[in-house]
Amino acid sequence: MSEEIDLPAVLSELLFGDESTEPLETTLDRLITPTFVQRINGAVYDRVAYIPHVREMRQLVVGGGELTVLEQFSAGSTIAGRYLFRMVPAQGPGMTFESHLFARVEAGRIDRLVEVARQTEDGDFLSAS
Structure with a gap:
């Protein structure tokens, strides 16, 4: 059974969301399962540990x-992709990360994210074209 979600929209809402319009816990209830786990570059976040992680990421993008989706593939309840995240802090230069993400979806919400990410310099990644 195919589980339809717009993974880039979910990731954007998590990363660039604003708690003044919706509390983070409410956002998480809509977008991730109670059993959610993220593994990123060796660190593991269960749902409880993910809350401060998302808040920290959101603080990095206040500017x-x-x-940008470079590549994305889905099969059934899994999605794999390569993305560029451009983050603009309140002060200082922006940062760009290339992220390879593997997601599992259950009941229209993300249950697992496995991610390998690295900071990039302009032009040091391979485009999808």
């Missing part, structure tokens, strides 16, 4: 940001 704005964007997500």
